[in-house]
Amino acid sequence: MKKVLLSLFAAVLLAFGGMSTVQADEYLRVGMEAAYAPFNWTQNDDSNGAVPIEGTNQYANGYDVQIAKKIAQSMDKELLVVKTSWTGLIPALTSGKIDMIAAGMSPTEERKQEIAFSDAYYTSEPVLVVSTDGDFANASTIEDFSGAKITAQQGVWHVNLLPQLVGANAQTPMGDFSQMRQALASGIIDAYISERPEAMTAESANKKFKMITLDPGFEVAESDAAIAVGLRKDDTENLVKVNAVLETISEDERVALMDDMIAKQPAESSDEEETPNFFQQVWAILKKNWKQFLRGTGITLLISMVGTIVGLFIGLLIGVYRTAPKAANKALALLQKVFGWFLNVYIEVFRGTPMIVQSMVIYYGTAQAFGISIDRTLAAIFIVSINTGAYMSEIVRGGIFAVDKGQFEAATALGFTHGQTMRKIVLPQVIRNILPATGNEFVINIKDTSVLNVISVVELYFSGNTVATQTYQYFQTFTIIALIYFVLTFTVTRILRYIEKRFDADTYTTGANQMQTEVVK
Template identity: 75%
Template sequence: MKKLFLSITAALFILFGGMSTAQADDYLRVGMEAAYAPFNWTQNDNSNGAVKIEGTNQYANGYDVQIAKKIASALNKKVLVVKTKWEGLVPALTSGKIDMIIAGMSPTEERKKEIAFSDAYYISEPTLVVNSKGKYANATKLSDFKGAKVTAQQGVYLYDLISQINGVQKEVAMGDFTQLRQAVESGIIDAYVSERPDALSAQNANPNLKMITLKDGFNTSESDTNIAVGLRKNDPIITKVNKVLDGISKTEQINLMDDMISRQPATVATDEKSSFFKQVVTIFKENWQQFLRGTGITLLISIVGTIVGLFIGLLIGVYRTAPLAANRVLAILQKAFGWLLNVYIEIFRGTPMIVQAMVIYYGTAQAFGISLDRTLAAIFIVSINTGAYMSEIVRGGIFAVDKGQFEAATALGFTHNQTMRKIVLPQVIRNILPATGNEFVINIKDTSVLNVISVVELYFSGNTVATQTYQYFQTFFIIAVIYFILTFTVTRILRYIEKRFDSDDYTTGANQMQTKVVN
C-alpha cells in the first residue's frame, strides 16, 4: 500500500505539478483574476491574441491583457499572466511574485498607501446588474432601488457607492463576480453594483441578467472610476508604463474595449427547454480538461500533504511522549524544544489555512526575499497544517496503548525508540487510521482556499468555467460531484486498508510479535 501511494503521488506530480514558474528577465509577470470579462478572462487556446497563464495550459485574454501586451512590447518583454484571486493581487505585487497588476483596479487612496499607480488606461462607469425577470428590471434611477438588497465585490470602490441609494439594504460584500451573478440570478440579492463593461457582458451572456442604464447615476471621483496599472512603490518602470498609456487615445480605448466584448468566449448555449442535467453534461464536455487539471492539483496537494503531515505527526508524537534525558542540560533542551513544538501545534491548529497560506507564501517573499513555487508552497502549507493536527491524534493513539506494554518493554531493556517502533506504533497506526482518513478528506476540500495564492486547484478551475459560461448552478454542481467522488473513493480505500489491518494474518503476526517481546 505504501508503494501504491508513492506511485500515485509521483504520477500526479509529473502530470499536474512541478511546473516551474517563469523567472527569466524576458517575461513581464502580470497579475489578474482572469475571470472578469471583458477586462480579463480565461480561455483554452491562444486565439485572438491571448497569452499564457503561468503554471497551466490555459491562456488569458481581454482588455487588460491587450494593455499588458502594449506595455511589454515597449519593455522588450513577453507577457506572462499570473492568475490570482482579487484579494491576493496586492500581496503578490508587494512580495515580488508579480511585476505589476493590470486587473481593472482603481487607484483608491487606500491602495495608494500600499502600491503606486500609473496614469489611467480606462475610465469606468458604475451601473447596476439585476435579474431581468425581477422587481427592479425596469428601474432607471437610483431612487428606484429603495428597499432593494444591493451589494458589490469586496475590496472595491463600487461597494462604497451603495450608500448613495436612499433606503437601500446594503448587503455584505462578496468575494468575486461569480458569487454576485449567482446571487442575483437566484434572488438572494436584488442587484449588484458593477462597471459598465462587466454589466454589458453579463447581460449579453445570460438572459437572466440585465444592466440598468441610469439616468441619474452615482457620484464618483476620478480615483474611483480611473482604471490604472498597479506597481510597487518607487518602481522606475512607471515612467515607461505611463508613456505607453499616454499613447493610447480615448477613442482607441473605447474601440479596444468594444472589440474585447465581442471576442469574449461564447457562453454555453442554454436552451430553456433543455433539462438541467443536459446543460451539466454540455458544460462538462466542453471544459473537462480544466476540471481534470484542477482535480489533479487537488489530489497532488492533498495526498502529499496528508502523507507528510502524518509523518510529522508521528515524529512529534514519539518525541513528546519520550522520557526526559538523564543529563540535566539535555533535559532542559528537550523541554525547550517540546515547548516550541507546542507553539507550532497551537498556532497551526488555531489559525485558518487561508491565513497561513497568505502569510507563508507572500509573507516569506516580502519579509525574507524567499520566493516559493506556488505548488510546493501549497504542499508545504497543507503538510505542516496536517502535521499539527496529526501530532495530537498520534499522541492520543500512543496514550491509548496499554501501559503494561510500556512497562514490559522497559523491563526487557528496550529503549523508547525501540518500544515505539516495534510495539507501540504498529498499534497506533491502526488506531488512528479513521482519524487520518478524516484529515485526508478535509485536505481534499480545504485545498479550495489555496486559490488565494494562485493555486489553480479544482474550485479555482471550476470557478473559472463558471465565469466563462455564466452557468453557475450547473458548473458548481459538477464541482460538487467531483469533490464527492474524490472523498467517497478515499473513504472506501481507507476502509479497505483498515480491514487489511484487522485481517487474521495481520492480527496473528502482531500477536506473535508482542509475545516474542514479552517472552
C-alpha cells in the first residue's frame, strides 16, 4: 500500500510539476468552445496562425481566434485560448478564469444582465442544416419543414427561432453543435438551426450535410444576429480597447477574414474513389489521435484513482468518528454533536446533488464568491474526492456495523480504547467488507470524470469530443472512447477481485489474532 501511495504522489507531482503558471499580465485569456468552425476550432499544430489552448498540447484557430489575436496584440499580450463548454463561458468570465469571451456569442438582452459586450465584429444569418439524403434536402421555405424534427443549441438565440418553424416538430435543445451534427448524421433529427459560416463548414467538411437558406428567412432581432466580445461589467478599460481595435477592421476585411477561415477550416479526410469501412475509419482516427486519447486516459485515471483513495480515507475517518462513544465532558459532547450535524449536512449535500453541479459551484463559485482560483485538475481531484468521501462514509458505516458486536465487547473487556479497537480489530475487517463497494466507486469515478468537461478538464471524454469535432466522425470516435472506458473499468474490476482474494487469506482472522496478542502482552 505504501508503494501505491508513493506512486500516486509521484504521479500528482509529475502531473502538476510540469504545468506552467499563466500570468495575467503576459497573456490575454480568451474563452471559447474551440469546436464551432469556422468561428473557432481545435487543431493539432500552430499552422495558419493558430494559438495554444491552455492546459493542452493543441491549438485553436478560426475567425474568433484571429479577432482575439488583434485585440491581444493591441494590448501587447500573447493570446491564450481557454477551451470551455458553452454553458461554462459566462461563469468562467464572471469568476475571473478568463479575461473575455470570443465565441460567436450574441449580445442578447439576457446575457447583458450578466456581462458587458463590445461592438459587433460579425453579423450572422440563421440557416438550417439537413442531411443530403434526407426528406428535407430540397426544402426552401418554412412550410417545407412541416413535420420535421428540428433542434437548436441550448442557451443560444437560435432556440428562439424554433417557434417560427410552424408545423415543425421542435426537439429539446442540445448542448453544442457537435451533438447536433451527430444527431443529424444518425437520423435522430431532420435539421438543426445554425449560422451561415458554421453551416458552410459542416457542408464542406462532411458531404452528408447540406445548408438550407430559407426564402423568406427567419425574423431575427439585431442584437441576436450580431456577434460581440464578452467582458466583465467592471472591465470598462478593456471594453474601450476592444472597441478601438474592432473599429479599425473594415467590413471588407471582416468578410475576407471569414472567407479565409472557411477555406482553412478542418475538413473530413476521405478518399472519394474508395470510402473506407467503419473499422478502417476507427483505426485511422486512433492512429492519428492516439496521443490525445492517451493523455485523456491518463488524466481520467489520475483523477479517479486519487479521488477514490482520498474519498476512502475520508469515509474511514468519518466512519470511525460517527461510531465513537459520547464524550464525558459536556462541552466536548456538545462540540461532538455539532460536528456530527456538520458531517450529516456534508454527506446529504454531496450525495443529493449531481457531480456536474458540484463542479460548476466549486470551480467557478469559489473564484466568483471568494476570489480563490483553483487549478482545474486539482479542482477535479478535490471534487471527486469529497463526492466519493460522502458515499464512502455510508459504506464504511455499514462495514463497521457488519463486524460482530462480540468483538467490540471483547476489545472493551481487554481495555482497548475506541481508537485501538478500530485500528487494530475493526478496520482491517471493514476494509475487506467494503472492498467490493470501493471497487464499484472506483469504476463509477472513472466514468463520472466525463462530467468534468464542464470545467474544461482534459479527461478522456473531453479529448474524444475534441477529436470528434475535428474529424466529423462522431460514431467512430465515440466507439473508441467507449472501448477505452470498458478496458479501464474491466481491468480495475479484475485487479480489485484479485486483491479481495488476497485479503480473504488472512483478514478475517486479524481481529482474533490481534486480541490474542494483546492478551499475551
